[in-house]
Amino acid sequence: MRNQAFQFLSRYGILIAFMMLIIVMSVLSPAFLKFTNVMNILRQTSINGIVAVGMTFVIILAGIDLSVGSVLALAAVVAASFAHPGEYPVFVPILAGLFTGSLCGFINGLIIAKRRIAPFIVTLGMMTIARGAALVYTNGRPVIELSDSYNKIGGKYVLSIPIPVIIFIIVVFIGSFLLSKTVFGRHVYATGGNKTAAELSGIITSRVIILGYSIAGFLAGLAGIVLSSRVMSGSPSTGQGYELDAIAAVVIGGTRLTGGVGTIFGTIIGALIIGVMNNGLDLLNVSSYLQQIVKGLIILLAVMIDRKK
Amino acid sequence: MRNQAFQFLSRYGILIAFMMLIIVMSVLSPAFLKFTNVMNILRQTSINGIVAVGMTFVIILAGIDLSVGSVLALAAVVAASFAHPGEYPVFVPILAGLFTGSLCGFINGLIIAKRRIAPFIVTLGMMTIARGAALVYTNGRPVIELSDSYNKIGGKYVLSIPIPVIIFIIVVFIGSFLLSKTVFGRHVYATGGNKTAAELSGIITSRVIILGYSIAGFLAGLAGIVLSSRVMSGSPSTGQGYELDAIAAVVIGGTRLTGGVGTIFGTIIGALIIGVMNNGLDLLNVSSYLQQIVKGLIILLAVMIDRKK
Amino acid sequence: HNTNSKKTRITIGITYQNLQNEFVINIQDAVRNKAKELNVKLIEVDGQGKAENQISQVENFLALDVDAIILNPFDQYGSAPVVSIANREKKPIVVINAVVVNLDKADAYVGSNDQEAGRIAATYIAKLLNGKGNIALIRGPNGHSAEIQRTEGIMEVLNTHPDMKIIFDQSGNWDRTQGLELMENWLSTGKPLQAVIAQNDEMALGAQKAIEASGRQKDILVIGIDAIPDALRAVKEGKLCATVFQDARGQGALALELAVKLCEGKPVEHTNYIPFQLITKENVGK
Amino acid sequence: MNYPDYNSCILEMQGINKSFPGVTALDNVWLKLYRGEIQALIGENGAGKSTLMNILAGIFRYDKGHIILKGKPVEIKNEFHAQQLGIAMVHQELNNFPDMTVAENIFAGREPSNWGILSRYKMNDLVQKILNDFHLDIDPKRLMRKLSISEMQLVEIAKAASCNADILIMDEPTSAISMRDAEFLFKILNSLKERGVSVIYISHKMDEVFRISDSITILRDGKLISTSRASETNYDELIKKMVGREPKELFPLRSVVPGVTVLNINHLSRGKAFKDISLYLRKGEVLGLAGLVGSGRTEIVESIFGFPPAEQGIIEVMGKQVEITSPRKAIGNGIALVPEDRKLSGLHLLASVLFNITLPTLQAFARKSGIIKQRKEKSSAVQISQQLNVRTNNLKQAVENLSGGNQQKIVIAKWLLAQPRILLLDEPTRGIDIGAKSEIYQLMNKLTEKGISILMVSSEMNELMGMCDRIIALRSGQISKEFNHSEFDQEKILAAIMP
Numbered sequence A, B: 001m002r003n004q005a006f007q008f009l010s011r012y013g014i015l016i017a018f019m020m021l022i023i024v025m026s027v028l029s030p031a032f033l034k035f036t037n038v039m040n041i042l043r044q045t046s047i048n049g050i051v052a053v054g055m056t057f058v059i060i061l062a063g064i065d066l067s068v069g070s071v072l073a074l075a076a077v078v079a080a081s082f083a084h085p086g087e088y089p090v091f092v093p094i095l096a097g098l099f100t101g102s103l104c105g106f107i108n109g110l111i112i113a114k115r116r117i118a119p120f121i122v123t124l125g126m127m128t129i130a131r132g133a134a135l136v137y138t139n140g141r142p143v144i145e146l147s148d149s150y151n152k153i154g155g156k157y158v159l160s161i162p163i164p165v166i167i168f169i170i171v172v173f174i175g176s177f178l179l180s181k182t183v184f185g186r187h188v189y190a191t192g193g194n195k196t197a198a199e200l201s202g203i204i205t206s207r208v209i210i211l212g213y214s215i216a217g218f219l220a221g222l223a224g225i226v227l228s229s230r231v232m233s234g235s236p237s238t239g240q241g242y243e244l245d246a247i248a249a250v251v252i253g254g255t256r257l258t259g260g261v262g263t264i265f266g267t268i269i270g271a272l273i274i275g276v277m278n279n280g281l282d283l284l285n286v287s288s289y290l291q292q293i294v295k296g297l298i299i300l301l302a303v304m305i306d307r308k309k
Numbered sequence C: 001h002n003t004n005s006k007k008t009r010i011t012i013g014i015t016y017q018n019l020q021n022e023f024v025i026n027i028q029d030a031v032r033n034k035a036k037e038l039n040v041k042l043i044e045v046d047g048q049g050k051a052e053n054q055i056s057q058v059e060n061f062l063a064l065d066v067d068a069i070i071l072n073p074f075d076q077y078g079s080a081p082v083v084s085i086a087n088r089e090k091k092p093i094v095v096i097n098a099v100v101v102n103l104d105k106a107d108a109y110v111g112s113n114d115q116e117a118g119r120i121a122a123t124y125i126a127k128l129l130n131g132k133g134n135i136a137l138i139r140g141p142n143g144h145s146a147e148i149q150r151t152e153g154i155m156e157v158l159n160t161h162p163d164m165k166i167i168f169d170q171s172g173n174w175d176r177t178q179g180l181e182l183m184e185n186w187l188s189t190g191k192p193l194q195a196v197i198a199q200n201d202e203m204a205l206g207a208q209k210a211i212e213a214s215g216r217q218k219d220i221l222v223i224g225i226d227a228i229p230d231a232l233r234a235v236k237e238g239k240l241c242a243t244v245f246q247d248a249r250g251q252g253a254l255a256l257e258l259a260v261k262l263c264e265g266k267p268v269e270h271t272n273y274i275p276f277q278l279i280t281k282e283n284v285g286k
Numbered sequence D: 001m002n003y004p005d006y007n008s009c010i011l012e013m014q015g016i017n018k019s020f021p022g023v024t025a026l027d028n029v030w031l032k033l034y035r036g037e038i039q040a041l042i043g044e045n046g047a048g049k050s051t052l053m054n055i056l057a058g059i060f061r062y063d064k065g066h067i068i069l070k071g072k073p074v075e076i077k078n079e080f081h082a083q084q085l086g087i088a089m090v091h092q093e094l095n096n097f098p099d100m101t102v103a104e105n106i107f108a109g110r111e112p113s114n115w116g117i118l119s120r121y122k123m124n125d126l127v128q129k130i131l132n133d134f135h136l137d138i139d140p141k142r143l144m145r146k147l148s149i150s151e152m153q154l155v156e157i158a159k160a161a162s163c164n165a166d167i168l169i170m171d172e173p174t175s176a177i178s179m180r181d182a183e184f185l186f187k188i189l190n191s192l193k194e195r196g197v198s199v200i201y202i203s204h205k206m207d208e209v210f211r212i213s214d215s216i217t218i219l220r221d222g223k224l225i226s227t228s229r230a231s232e233t234n235y236d237e238l239i240k241k242m243v244g245r246e247p248k249e250l251f252p253l254r255s256v257v258p259g260v261t262v263l264n265i266n267h268l269s270r271g272k273a274f275k276d277i278s279l280y281l282r283k284g285e286v287l288g289l290a291g292l293v294g295s296g297r298t299e300i301v302e303s304i305f306g307f308p309p310a311e312q313g314i315i316e317v318m319g320k321q322v323e324i325t326s327p328r329k330a331i332g333n334g335i336a337l338v339p340e341d342r343k344l345s346g347l348h349l350l351a352s353v354l355f356n357i358t359l360p361t362l363q364a365f366a367r368k369s370g371i372i373k374q375r376k377e378k379s380s381a382v383q384i385s386q387q388l389n390v391r392t393n394n395l396k397q398a399v400e401n402l403s404g405g406n407q408q409k410i411v412i413a414k415w416l417l418a419q420p421r422i423l424l425l426d427e428p429t430r431g432i433d434i435g436a437k438s439e440i441y442q443l444m445n446k447l448t449e450k451g452i453s454i455l456m457v458s459s460e461m462n463e464l465m466g467m468c469d470r471i472i473a474l475r476s477g478q479i480s481k482e483f484n485h486s487e488f489d490q491e492k493i494l495a496a497i498m499p
């Protein structure tokens, strides 16, 4: 019994850190636990959350994807460019955005798997290229005047839950299912845990890697669609630094950067910690300079609590 | 003989990529190989180069330092705040900057070595904290009105070679010497290559790690001093994204992100490739958006040429 | 005749503060158009939000032997060495849009004073609120010259109105999403709020979206700066109470003209202010 | 059907050539394997055994030659393809998924599933059956990283053997497992053979080779020397063909008379690993630790080396009590440890031979300022690697590219340079060929003659009995019995270590 509690703690230490954060915030700010604010947190977390689910695949694969922020922007402007009112039905911009994202991810995966170049450097290249492509595509200007049906994706509610939150939840379920219940998921863990051993076991790791990065790209594209529809414009300079937020969520959630270990559940907690932190510090009106220090400390603290076994 | 040529190529493939870049640029732009332009490239490379030398230590240690850009900014503002004319002799701001940088690096190293938390997340935390500290320290405003003697560091020449370039060369020599000729250097490789084996060989790896990160911090501080003196002001928002440039230089230069392998020489070539690219594309008047695409492609290409054996 | 015209063709190097900013792109458009019109060869580079890049780029201009330099400074202090370099190399230099501390050393300046923009926005809000109310301030990136100066202008006005209080104050990094999320969070505190001053339109539009979603559009005024197309539309629809127009095209065209004149040795006016203009529902069409 | 069936040739490798930059690993090698045959593949370290088998398993491309499988020429593209063709392999180096469970490891790459969705039900059933077949008492839900090396090796064997392959390749499967576990393995191999499975078995242990193989193939320096029926050859002949000269006596005569006590350990305990260990080691003595998997032998020597230190107990070196809290302290007290797993804890694989050899002793080659005297360093490394007969064309060569046995010699070399007073050897001859083994035994003898004391952990009973002055038997972390040289008796020692 006692042992089980200990196991739970050491496995879900990050959950404790999260709870502590929640408790502190709700004591400090009466507005924090209100329904609308909880929805705010979830909605604000959803974009990073969607990206972070994709990042989880990539990091379990012992890789990393620095390009997600730029790919998000590229997908956002491509999608938005098909979303002007009266031009195409709403599924066209959605498919265009998802395709753009997946394609970038696919290319990342292809180069990493086939040329055996460090994911860090490949996706760093893609980060610059996708950003440049977004700027060239739009000439540097945001794509504006989007159709109402497109803008609904980010702005409307279903049963008083914001649509981005619903999309996020669906992504979490599918991602979690893929990783934990399918052969592909096992191969992701195997490839990331020990690539040589995976190959020796007859797993075609290049396929797994390509698919993993494609998923990350797909989800970055999806996040780009949600984001552009939420702010009703597709900006080529959006999404900067999102890769770091996503990686932070994944790592705070206990996924190891060296690969082979990790869960979507952890990632979600990680993303929520970041979301709660951003929201709470704003509620408390902590000065933006101090916010940065506090955020850095909370991240370190959360990870330390988690790793202290 | 043939075999040796092959070995050379496979070892210094990146040199080939660099030469190719130089040839292409000098064909395309007559101004490229002028003495003043070469000095420009060196001066422009020096800041990233100094940071990248420190990054090389950290990456050989199988770590990473995302905080260098912020630490650079913090050191810059701290140094600048002691550099007002008539207040202190010029070595005071220099020491203050170097100390600040080293301290941040020391803290990074301490947490990484003692708490065994992933360097990525520790330095991500430090990245935010140091940036916040720089903003709090200056109230978000640049530190201005620096003494002439301080401004000389970034602006003057010795024997028609810019001082930043001279500092850069000294850093390269010392860094290279440390890594390849000293016991400490061997311990860096050993710790990064196989930590357990290093510990069993009697190496106190935590000390090596702490020292390695301190060096990275020290050099980020040095770069901050050079940069602030070059722009004659210490801005708390400077240095953003420098970590990626430095990591790119290191990785392009053939140092493995998984640790244990790498050279300062490679890093310098990597930094020069980035510097030449920035300079050359500006000389060729390539549009800023297209530049990003081209830069991404060149990075990928350079690494591919290098890894093709 | 071709060789002849080439020989006399003027080359001008221009460094922009950041071409990912729509406002700066507008300046670029005007500069390009004017350059075509005057048959000037233009070398354009992007500082990407880094003063040190701008210094490097001007060093590169010297290697290309440009006839004149136009500087669109990112940082009033950090970009100042550009002017010193131009002076040292005896190249005419025109500063555009934002200022540098050694502006007097430049040959000409075209632009608007960012403090002025802040003053105009804050004054208008003060007027609409009758000098009383709670304000939220969304700033540009910390330490950016425009952020510093616009904040100074805003504070200058608000300090003269003791009943106007800033209750929220954060940076939104010129970014619409950040403006949106800041506002969402502030609104959930339930504190009474009368107006939002955003230091650019993107952030203002984000904040406006959050206010609209919360149904408090009637109670809270939002003002932006820059007058980008999306913002003008929002002003027309009454979603933003106003924006402050800065004449990017006018600035760009004039700067290039002045640079050409300087190359030709003609005299020019040193300081050329192009005033800001408040755009409200009333004058938005013009 | 009675196997082997010499009328049915399942595999032919014809004229295989393979070279790596700077080395010819295989030079015109021919190999024929019959249905239901167990063929041993033997040869010195670096002879090319693993290379040949890796080619068969789809890991390496070969430069020249043909492979005929069941009468059809094939081009084996990759590991996956090899599996499809019915070839399974247990690799020389451990290669598993430390963060996955035992069951997941066994099924990696062939997970039971319906339309891509895992079927844990099926997996748990199957895994229990496999573990039972192999008499493996391991919880299939345990994480791989929690297993001892030998348990890991057993899991890998179980994995390969449960693949339903036609050809099973085993590259030194017993180098890290106990004799008892080896017995289970032989039973399994025999039952596979009865089903018509063919096995290629690489080993440096001659007794095993004679026990189980139908035929024996010898490689030397990448060349095929001979293939002969096991019944038609003998030990001396094999050794002669393998090393190219007359064999020497494997275990040298020990003539050292142990002197004063140099290491004295009292009531050492650490967690679950070992309890109340008391032992002493005299000058010039070789003391052996015998035990089964998980008996705590490795943990004991590691704790003597301070990695991690024991929780309770006293360690005395040269009669003085010492606090060994880290390997550095241990080294300072003249202790050296050759660890059990060279890849995991012995070597920086990507670095050079020179780098690895001098790592623990760098200070000795450095000025006070920390600058290394490279010439001195190099000459010492050259000397020691010649002394140990390390096969490398260049001290700058990456250790990664050396054969397993040569890697092991590097680990020993690195500690010999430190000139320790007390040498802890954990499975020092794991994966080493018979020639090198004999060299290492000679060396141990020479060292003890010089007054160095050795504490050796080994799973090879004849090695312990051949080299040690005394043997301490361990049973689940505690000392069960001590044997003096005159009391050595295989049966009795086995009885003392069996649970």
Ligand SMILES: Nc1ncnc2c1ncn2[C@@H]1O[C@H](COP(=O)(O)OP(=O)(O)OP(=O)(O)O)[C@@H](O)[C@H]1O
Residues within 6 Å of the ligand: D020, D021, D023, D024, D025, D043, D044, D045, D046, D047, D048, D049, D050, D051, D052, D092, D401, D402, D403, D404, D405, D406, D431, D433
């Ligand atoms: N990847 C590689 N790159 C370069 N050389 C290699 C590589 N793999 C093996 N070699 C070399 O090929 C030769 C044969 O090595 P191999 O591993 O086949 O030997 P082995 O017979 O299995 O020896 P051991 O008994 O020590 O395992 C050796 O000289 C080795 O150094």
Ligand SMILES: Nc1ncnc2c1ncn2[C@@H]1O[C@H](COP(=O)(O)OP(=O)(O)OP(=O)(O)O)[C@@H](O)[C@H]1O
Residues within 6 Å of the ligand: D146, D147, D148, D149, D150, D151, D176, D178, D272, D291, D292, D293, D294, D295, D296, D297, D298, D299, D300, D340, D459
């Ligand atoms: N109760 C336990 N819980 C977890 N692991 C255990 C337990 N008991 C034993 N082990 C594992 O068994 C191993 C102990 O074996 P150790 O390596 O010390 O034995 P050994 O005698 O050297 O065996 P060998 O060297 O043959 O593997 C350790 O790896 C340890 O993780």
Ligand SMILES: [Mg+2]
Residues within 6 Å of the ligand: D049, D050, D051, D092, D171, D403, D404
């Ligand atoms: Mg082998």
Ligand SMILES: [Mg+2]
Residues within 6 Å of the ligand: D297, D298, D299, D340, D426, D457
């Ligand atoms: Mg052991």
